[in-house]
Amino acid sequence: MRFKAFYSIIIFFILMGSNLSGYAAEKIRIAVFPFEINAPKEFQYLKESLPSLIKDRLKEKGFEVVDLNRVKEILEQENVEYLDISTVKNLTLLLDANYGLYGSLSKIGETLSIDSRLVEAYGLKSPKALFVVRKGLINLLPxxxxxxxxxxxxxxxxxxIVGIEVRGNKILDKDVILLRLEIQKGDIYDPKKINEELKRLYKLGYFDDIKFFVQDTKEGKKIIVEVKEKPLIRAISVEGAKEIDEDDILEAISSKTGSVFNPSIVAEDMEKIRQLYRKKGYYKADVSYVVESSDNKQARLIFKIKEGPKLYIKKIIIDGAKQISADELKDQLALGERGFFSWLTGSGILKEELLERDAAALEAYYANRGFIDVKVGQPDVEFKDDGIYITFHVFEGARYKVGGVKFEGDLLFPEETLLKIIKMDDLAKDGEYFNRSILRKDLQAIADYxxxxxxxxxxCDVKVKADKKTKLVYVTYIPQKGQKVYIRRVIIEGNRSTRDNVIRREMRLADGDLFSGEKLKRSNVRLNKLDYFETVDIQTVPTDDRSQMDLIVKVKEKPTGMISAGAGYSSFDKMFFTAKIQQRNLFGKGYSVGLSGTFSGRRTSYVASFWNPYYKDSDLGVGISVFNSKEEFFKYDKKSIGGKLSFAYPLGEYTSLNWNYKAERYTIYNVDKDADQTIKDMEGDNWASIFYISATRDTTDRYLNPTKxxxxxxxxxxxxxxLGGDDNFIKSIYDFSWYQPLIKDFIFHWHFRLGYLTKNGDEEIPSFERFYLGGINSVRGYPGREISPKYDNGDYKGGNKQFFTNVEILFPLNKEMGILGLFFFDAGNAWDEDQSMDTDLYKSVGTGIRWYSPLGPLRLEYGYALDKLDGERTKKLEFSIGQFY
Incomplete structure (x- = not known):
C-alpha cells in the first residue's frame, strides 16, 4: 500500500503536539469502516446498514463523520481485504479523520454482540476496545x-467535569450553592453553561462577587466556584412604625436574623410592609432600608417607615352613567364612601381586591337591565391628601327589550313545554328589558331538563340578535341533546364502615338505569341527609361505549358514634344536664341505637332506642324505644315508664308515612291542695294507650341547617x-318550615305550627297533653309553658288550640366550624275550649347562635318579649342541646 506520501503529514501533526482527544465533539472527525457480520446469510445486509446506523447516531451526537461512499472508495483504491489496527489507522489518515471505527457483529442464538475498535489516527492513544451485548435483533438500535x-x-x-469545589463561603453551607447549580459532575464542560451558572448564582442575591475557575486534570475538568458573601444579618429593627406593631411587621417579612443579607428579598419585604399599611388605609406609607455593616461580615438591617396620613374613600365616581343613576349603581358595589356611620359599618376602607369585583358587578347590573353592549373598564384609583378617589368608566350603549323567544336545534319536547322551563319569554310578554342573568339560567334549565x-x-346554545332600530333583542335557544346515556355501573368508593347497600339504597340511579340529572342531584341530597359522611362526591365517568357511563360515588366517612355530656338552661327546666351514648350507623348497616339521659330541677328522664330505617332492605322502617321519666309540673309531679313501637314507610320520593304505638304507665303524685279538681282526679296510677300517625313531606337539602x-x-x-287506657283524647298538629336562600349566604326561614286537641269521650283531657307555649322551642323571650289559659285559681291549664310562628334570618359566622348567627321574630298563643283563635298573639324579637357541636345541635338564643304576660314584659337567654325545629 502507498502511504509514503503521507508520512510528512503525520510527522507535522506529531510535532504540533495535537491533543485531538480534547476537541469538542463537533471538531472530531470519525471514519466508520465496514463491520464483519458473523451471522446467517439473511443478516448479511447488516454489513452496509450497520455502519450507516452508527454514522447517523454519531452525527446526532455532534460528531463529524466521513461519508461512507468515500470510505468505500479508499478501501477499493488501497485494495484492502482485511482490516486490522494498523490498516485502519493509516486509512483514517487518508480520510483526513481523527479516529477510525471498525469491528464485527455476531449473532449466536438470540444474542447480539457488537465488538469494535476505536483507533486514534496519529498513534497518540492506544486503540480502545468497545463492545455491546443485547438480546434479540429487535434491540439492534438500542x-x-x-x-x-x-x-x-x-x-x-x-x-x-470531574469535580466542583466551592471556596470562600463562610456563612452559607457549600451545599446551598451546589444544589443551585445545574452543571453536575460527569457533565461535558461547556463555557456557555458556566456563564449561565454565574448569572444564576448572582440572581440568588447572596454574593457580592462570584468567580469561576477551570483546572485541567488527567481525569478531566475541575470547576472551582469562588464566592464573596454578603454580610450576615445579626439584627433587624423597624423605625417609624406607630400604627402597626413592630412584631407584626417582623413576622410578615422573609428576612430573618442569622440569614445572609439579600437585596432582592429585602425589596420584597418592603413591598410586604407597604401592603400591611395599605390594608390599614395608609396608602402613602413610604418604606426604605439601611444596612449598618461591621468588619466581621455582620450587619444590622433597619426598615425605615414614614406612615403618612390614613386615607379613606372620599368619593366614588361612575363616569358615563346616564340611564341609570349613580346612586343606584353605587348600591351594587362592595366598596363604599366614608360616611357618618363608617365607624360602625366599616365603609370607606379601600380593599383593592374588591376593585375588579365591583367593576364586574357594575357590568352585570347593566347587562341584567337591557344594556347588552355595556363595558366597564378597570377603575382608576387616585390617592390625594384628603382621601381616595375611585373612578369607574362606564360605556352604557343602547338599552334593549326582549322582542321574542324561539327554539331551534334538537327539539324533543313541544315548544309549550320548553317555554314553561324558561323565563325569558315572560320578559318578552311583559315588555321588560333583556336580562343576561335570566339568559344564563334559561340555558342551564334547558340543559338540565x-x-x-x-x-x-x-x-344549550343561544343566538341573540339585536335590532338597533327597534332596540329589541330576539333570543333563539338551540338545545343540543347529544346521545342518550345509560348507567353501566355504580361504583362505591371511600366507605370503610358503611356497607355498600346502605349507600346504594339512597341512590336514585342504579346499574342499567337511564341517566337523569334530577335523580343524580337527588341521590346527592339523600346521601348527605344520612349525615354519615363529611363529603359526598358523585362523579360521572365516560366509558368506551358512548351510550354508557359509570357513576363513582366517593364518600368520606365521619364518626357516627357519640359519647357526650352537656349542660344547658331553659326558662322551664332551669339548669339541666344531658348525657348520651349513640351510634347512628351500627355495624355500618344504618341502624341507629342510643341511650340518653336528661337531668334538671324539674325533670329526669332515660330513653333507650333502636331504629332500622330499612327492615331487611325493604322500604319499611322499624324501631323500638323504652323510657323512664320523672317530671315536675306547676301543681303536681308525674313519673312514668313505657315503650313505643315505631314504623315508617315512604310515599314517593319526598313523603313518608310514620306511625307508632305507645303504652305508658304513669303516676300522678305530690298534688298541691289548691290544684284544680281535674288534676286531683288524676292522682294515682294511670295507663295511657296511644296510636300516632303522621305524613311528612320534606324537600329540604340538608338534615341539619337546611338552606332551601x-x-x-x-x-x-x-x-x-x-285502644283502652285512662287517657282519652285526639290531638292533631300541622307543622310547616320553609327555607329560602337570600343574598350573601343569608337564609330566610319561616316556621309555624297549628294544633288542635279534643276529647275522645267524656273524660277530661290530661293537663300534660294540652298546649303550652313559651321558651326556646316556641315563642322565645317568654317563660316556658306560661303562655297558656288558666284555671279559675290562676294555675296554668293549657290550651286545646295553639298557633305559633317563627321568622328567622340565618347567616354564617364561621363556615368552617358551622356556626350560624340569627335574628328572629316569634308570635303565638294557646287558647281554651271556650276561646276563639282571633285574640292577639304574644310577640317577641331576638338574636342567637347555633352550632352543630360534637355534643349535638347547640342553641344559644336571647329573646325580648314585645307584649306583657301577666302584666310583665320579660326577656330570656336560653341555651339548649338538641334538635332544631
Whole structure:
C-alpha cells in the first residue's frame, strides 16, 4: 500500500503536539469502516446498514463523520481485504479523520454482540476496545445507541467535569450553592453553561462577587466556584412604625436574623410592609432600608417607615352613567364612601381586591337591565391628601327589550313545554328589558331538563340578535341533546364502615338505569341527609361505549358514634344536664341505637332506642324505644315508664308515612291542695294507650341547617277509646318550615305550627297533653309553658288550640366550624275550649347562635318579649342541646 506520501503529514501533526482527544465533539472527525457480520446469510445486509446506523447516531451526537461512499472508495483504491489496527489507522489518515471505527457483529442464538475498535489516527492513544451485548435483533438500535454513547464518553472524557469545589463561603453551607447549580459532575464542560451558572448564582442575591475557575486534570475538568458573601444579618429593627406593631411587621417579612443579607428579598419585604399599611388605609406609607455593616461580615438591617396620613374613600365616581343613576349603581358595589356611620359599618376602607369585583358587578347590573353592549373598564384609583378617589368608566350603549323567544336545534319536547322551563319569554310578554342573568339560567334549565331524559351530555346554545332600530333583542335557544346515556355501573368508593347497600339504597340511579340529572342531584341530597359522611362526591365517568357511563360515588366517612355530656338552661327546666351514648350507623348497616339521659330541677328522664330505617332492605322502617321519666309540673309531679313501637314507610320520593304505638304507665303524685279538681282526679296510677300517625313531606337539602326547601308534617294522636287506657283524647298538629336562600349566604326561614286537641269521650283531657307555649322551642323571650289559659285559681291549664310562628334570618359566622348567627321574630298563643283563635298573639324579637357541636345541635338564643304576660314584659337567654325545629 502507498502511504509514503503521507508520512510528512503525520510527522507535522506529531510535532504540533495535537491533543485531538480534547476537541469538542463537533471538531472530531470519525471514519466508520465496514463491520464483519458473523451471522446467517439473511443478516448479511447488516454489513452496509450497520455502519450507516452508527454514522447517523454519531452525527446526532455532534460528531463529524466521513461519508461512507468515500470510505468505500479508499478501501477499493488501497485494495484492502482485511482490516486490522494498523490498516485502519493509516486509512483514517487518508480520510483526513481523527479516529477510525471498525469491528464485527455476531449473532449466536438470540444474542447480539457488537465488538469494535476505536483507533486514534496519529498513534497518540492506544486503540480502545468497545463492545455491546443485547438480546434479540429487535434491540439492534438500542445496541448501536449504547455503542455510540460509549464512543462519545471515550472521546470526550478529557472534557468531562470531574469535580466542583466551592471556596470562600463562610456563612452559607457549600451545599446551598451546589444544589443551585445545574452543571453536575460527569457533565461535558461547556463555557456557555458556566456563564449561565454565574448569572444564576448572582440572581440568588447572596454574593457580592462570584468567580469561576477551570483546572485541567488527567481525569478531566475541575470547576472551582469562588464566592464573596454578603454580610450576615445579626439584627433587624423597624423605625417609624406607630400604627402597626413592630412584631407584626417582623413576622410578615422573609428576612430573618442569622440569614445572609439579600437585596432582592429585602425589596420584597418592603413591598410586604407597604401592603400591611395599605390594608390599614395608609396608602402613602413610604418604606426604605439601611444596612449598618461591621468588619466581621455582620450587619444590622433597619426598615425605615414614614406612615403618612390614613386615607379613606372620599368619593366614588361612575363616569358615563346616564340611564341609570349613580346612586343606584353605587348600591351594587362592595366598596363604599366614608360616611357618618363608617365607624360602625366599616365603609370607606379601600380593599383593592374588591376593585375588579365591583367593576364586574357594575357590568352585570347593566347587562341584567337591557344594556347588552355595556363595558366597564378597570377603575382608576387616585390617592390625594384628603382621601381616595375611585373612578369607574362606564360605556352604557343602547338599552334593549326582549322582542321574542324561539327554539331551534334538537327539539324533543313541544315548544309549550320548553317555554314553561324558561323565563325569558315572560320578559318578552311583559315588555321588560333583556336580562343576561335570566339568559344564563334559561340555558342551564334547558340543559338540565334534557338530562332528566337520559341525555347526560345535553347542552344549550343561544343566538341573540339585536335590532338597533327597534332596540329589541330576539333570543333563539338551540338545545343540543347529544346521545342518550345509560348507567353501566355504580361504583362505591371511600366507605370503610358503611356497607355498600346502605349507600346504594339512597341512590336514585342504579346499574342499567337511564341517566337523569334530577335523580343524580337527588341521590346527592339523600346521601348527605344520612349525615354519615363529611363529603359526598358523585362523579360521572365516560366509558368506551358512548351510550354508557359509570357513576363513582366517593364518600368520606365521619364518626357516627357519640359519647357526650352537656349542660344547658331553659326558662322551664332551669339548669339541666344531658348525657348520651349513640351510634347512628351500627355495624355500618344504618341502624341507629342510643341511650340518653336528661337531668334538671324539674325533670329526669332515660330513653333507650333502636331504629332500622330499612327492615331487611325493604322500604319499611322499624324501631323500638323504652323510657323512664320523672317530671315536675306547676301543681303536681308525674313519673312514668313505657315503650313505643315505631314504623315508617315512604310515599314517593319526598313523603313518608310514620306511625307508632305507645303504652305508658304513669303516676300522678305530690298534688298541691289548691290544684284544680281535674288534676286531683288524676292522682294515682294511670295507663295511657296511644296510636300516632303522621305524613311528612320534606324537600329540604340538608338534615341539619337546611338552606332551601320545605318541610310539611300533619300528625294525629289517638288515645283511649278503642285502644283502652285512662287517657282519652285526639290531638292533631300541622307543622310547616320553609327555607329560602337570600343574598350573601343569608337564609330566610319561616316556621309555624297549628294544633288542635279534643276529647275522645267524656273524660277530661290530661293537663300534660294540652298546649303550652313559651321558651326556646316556641315563642322565645317568654317563660316556658306560661303562655297558656288558666284555671279559675290562676294555675296554668293549657290550651286545646295553639298557633305559633317563627321568622328567622340565618347567616354564617364561621363556615368552617358551622356556626350560624340569627335574628328572629316569634308570635303565638294557646287558647281554651271556650276561646276563639282571633285574640292577639304574644310577640317577641331576638338574636342567637347555633352550632352543630360534637355534643349535638347547640342553641344559644336571647329573646325580648314585645307584649306583657301577666302584666310583665320579660326577656330570656336560653341555651339548649338538641334538635332544631
Amino acid at each position: 445496541a448501536v445507541d449504547e455503542l455510540v454513547s460509549k464512543i462519545k464518553l471515550e472521546l470526550l472524557k478529557k472534557e468531562q 334534557y338530562t332528566n331524559y337520559g341525555y347526560a351530555f345535553a347542552d 326547601g320545605t318541610k310539611n308534617s300533619l300528625s294525629l294522636e289517638y288515645a283511649g277509646g278503642a
